[in-house]
Amino acid sequence: MELSDYVGAPVKAFGAMMSAAKESAHGKRDTGTLGKLMVLLDLVSHADGPMRFTDILAVADQPRGTVHRQLSHLVEEGLLEIDEDGRYLPGLRLLDFASRSWGRNEFRLVAEPHLKALQDLTGETVHLGVLRGTSIIYLDKFEGQQPVRMYSQIGNASPVYCTGVGKAALSVLPRERVEALVAEIAFHRFTANTHTAESLLAEIEEIRKQGHAFDREEHEVGICCIAAPIWSENLSLVGGVSITGPAYRLGMENLSEWAAPIRETSGRIMEAMRIGLGPRR
Amino acid sequence: MELSDYVGAPVKAFGAMMSAAKESAHGKRDTGTLGKLMVLLDLVSHADGPMRFTDILAVADQPRGTVHRQLSHLVEEGLLEIDEDGRYLPGLRLLDFASRSWGRNEFRLVAEPHLKALQDLTGETVHLGVLRGTSIIYLDKFEGQQPVRMYSQIGNASPVYCTGVGKAALSVLPRERVEALVAEIAFHRFTANTHTAESLLAEIEEIRKQGHAFDREEHEVGICCIAAPIWSENLSLVGGVSITGPAYRLGMENLSEWAAPIRETSGRIMEAMRIGLGPRR
DNA sequence: AATTGAGTTCCAAATAATAGAACAGTTGCA
DNA sequence: TGCAACTGTTCTATTATTTGGAACTCAATT
Structure with missing residues (x-):
């Protein structure tokens, strides 16, 4: 099972998504560090509004320090952004990637x-x-x-x-x-x-x-x-x-x-x- | 300097992009593993056509094994795709991320x-x-x-x-x-x-x-x-x-x-x- | 049959990520 | 005001992943 299979699932179903991903009979995805980061990117971009650090931490099932650094890296790469209130949003760099994917x-x-x-x-x-x-x-x-x-x-x-x-x-x-x-x-x-x-x-x-x-x-x-x-x-x-x-x-x-x-x-x-x-x- | 600063630069200018990134007075980005993967994603999505493994390897400035694993991870996550000829393309999962970024x-x-x-x-x-x-x-x-x-x-x-x-x-x-x-x-x-x-x-x-x-x-x-x-x-x-x-x-x-x-x-x-x-x- | 080129796999060594705790700044409340 | 709870950030030894280099497979060429 690939993470992308979950794309589009409603935010409400997060618990189910996460646990299903873990318990998958096909075994865990082996995309190392990237996979862990993508879980967060998915989480934030599929939420229906900006997410606070604590909200992300609650569903991420990882230690505080770890989540914090992962989010920082995503932000630094432009995949996520932080608004004035410190909440996380999908980043605009994603638009550029997508327009090229779509365009050709x-x-x-x-x-x-x-x-x-x-x-x-x-x-x-x-x-x-x-x-x-x-x-x-x-x-x-x-x-x-x-x-x-x-x-x-x-x-x-x-x-x-x-x-x-x-x-x-x-x-x-x-x-x-x-x-x-x-x-x-x-x-x-x-x-x-x-x-x-x-x-x-x-x-x-x-x-x-x-x-x-x-x-x-x-x-x-x-x-x-x-x-x-x-x-x-x-x-x-x-x-x-x-x-x-x-x-x-x-x-x-x-x-x-x-x-x-x-x-x-x-x-x-x-x-x-x-x-x-x-x-x- | 952030990698996103290069977004939109012509493919021709890759050499310049890469070297400038390294020599940047602002020092290297510190996004660890993610940063290295983003360089590849950028490379493939800004090329004007599908890229073969060897083409990527040539500009990536990293060992064969490393590039191979990095690309595999990106593909497995849906950020890149491989066509019938084994060439790499930007993945459609990027579209989903982007539409949400844009939509709100x-x-x-x-x-x-x-x-x-x-x-x-x-x-x-x-x-x-x-x-x-x-x-x-x-x-x-x-x-x-x-x-x-x-x-x-x-x-x-x-x-x-x-x-x-x-x-x-x-x-x-x-x-x-x-x-x-x-x-x-x-x-x-x-x-x-x-x-x-x-x-x-x-x-x-x-x-x-x-x-x-x-x-x-x-x-x-x-x-x-x-x-x-x-x-x-x-x-x-x-x-x-x-x-x-x-x-x-x-x-x-x-x-x-x-x-x-x-x-x-x-x-x-x-x-x-x-x-x-x-x-x- | 031998050579080249493209892609894949392997493993010890180097590096980055992790977990957990401690720290700091805010907010809420008595 | 003072205390407690909450939110976010930073630090470090430990652990896990990534790295680099070589060896290997498979096809296509010569």
């Missing part, structure tokens, strides 16, 4: 025109996401109206089990790999419709047959989506594209109408990948 | 409506940037046309000496602090108009009197801008807002017309900060 991501570049086309066709919000560990990371987003907020969502990591893209992505993986991933997940009930391990595995089977997945307000109340998977031949890249919208307008019936277009889009993106990325260079 | 940045949130208003008024592209070390990190961007590319630019770190926002920001710092910063910069000649240490210091004096700064194609040929500084009382936050455009349309004469509006905007943002961020909470 080939998958995103290849998919871009097809996402735009799908947005034009449907008028609804279109997302592109990729599977990383047990999370979906959103790589791009095209909205109908004026740019309500650029950046919003993009980069966010969401749990695989309660997003359309996530479930679509799982559906193209071999069954044993899905089961291995599901075993790593700490399920958290976001809404009344959020999956459990069992119901998720059952739905994956359905999606395998259908070729597309739905999100029936499983992550956020009032938000639905339909998604289709995207995968490379050797499964080194697994992700998906989705059409998202408010439940009052995009109910299941309406969403189903987009099944054909969204699957065409995912097909075109996969075709473009085979050309663009090539089998070998 | 107070400065950006406070400035947003005023940037939008300036964009509406001028029809030109508006940027918001903040000073970090000897770089300007762009926090937000509003474009005239349809969202040509969201995310683009946002997060990018550019050298302080060849951007309008950078020079505007420097102009509000006390003279000795400017000189200290300038002493740390490894100047790189991007265009024929790019500043040297001397010409930069001279222009800062001008900007101090004027209250606004220009970029006369100093970073990129064909791109000009006018910028006004934004600063908090205790200078814990120093940045600026700019109007950017192509030189053929936005020459110096045309840019000068925006001097009043852009200074009004920066003024309004500073006012909003005093209310929003408050003197104390």
Whole structure:
């Protein structure tokens, strides 16, 4: 299990995250000092506000002096920052790293025109996401109206089990790999419709047959989506594209109408990948 | 000197960066193991393409075994990724960290409506940037046309000496602090108009009197801008807002017309900060 | 078959991180 | 005011990780 698998889990679930990480059957990550620092960076950047030293210390499960030095190093490198009240925040240097990661991501570049086309066709919000560990990371987003907020969502990591893209992505993986991933997940009930391990595995089977997945307000109340998977031949890249919208307008019936277009889009993106990325260079 | 000061320097200048870091009169950063790992992360994410192990090894100035383990750790944590050809790329986990850093940045949130208003008024592209070390990190961007590319630019770190926002920001710092910063910069000649240490210091004096700064194609040929500084009382936050455009349309004469509006905007943002961020909470 | 190049693994020695306590500065409260 | 609790910082012997260098594997070339 990798730490990144936790990315996007709600702050509330920290205890569970931490203990699960320790008890993981896959054994502890062996990233030495870096791993310990990343736990702190994760903690602070996923909190929903600035954290005081004591708050961090309380969940860090390490001696005071140690936590203090670790935080100092992170701050000195610009990965964290301290506000006027001495509280810790994610640092802006992270933005620079990320903009470069995003700017030259080939998958995103290849998919871009097809996402735009799908947005034009449907008028609804279109997302592109990729599977990383047990999370979906959103790589791009095209909205109908004026740019309500650029950046919003993009980069966010969401749990695989309660997003359309996530479930679509799982559906193209071999069954044993899905089961291995599901075993790593700490399920958290976001809404009344959020999956459990069992119901998720059952739905994956359905999606395998259908070729597309739905999100029936499983992550956020009032938000639905339909998604289709995207995968490379050797499964080194697994992700998906989705059409998202408010439940009052995009109910299941309406969403189903987009099944054909969204699957065409995912097909075109996969075709473009085979050309663009090539089998070998 | 902090490593983040180098963010945004061109890849070509690596040798200079590395040696300058070592020889820095301010002494070495003391971030232990983390610092060494960040050098590699910086290296890979600022390269203009995927890097092979050997390429990294060549510039890393460390033994093979060491570099190999360091890269492995970074990959295992998701900060770097390896493509099918075994080359190293910035990892997508960085996106998640960044989106959270960006999403709750107070400065950006406070400035947003005023940037939008300036964009509406001028029809030109508006940027918001903040000073970090000897770089300007762009926090937000509003474009005239349809969202040509969201995310683009946002997060990018550019050298302080060849951007309008950078020079505007420097102009509000006390003279000795400017000189200290300038002493740390490894100047790189991007265009024929790019500043040297001397010409930069001279222009800062001008900007101090004027209250606004220009970029006369100093970073990129064909791109000009006018910028006004934004600063908090205790200078814990120093940045600026700019109007950017192509030189053929936005020459110096045309840019000068925006001097009043852009200074009004920066003024309004500073006012909003005093209310929003408050003197104390 | 021999050579070069790229990447990986190993282990004693060097170095950095750790744990724990002591210290200092603030705040709250009687 | 004085005392206690809280918050953050600093110090040092001990411990664990990182380091550096070499040896090793695997492919591609000659």
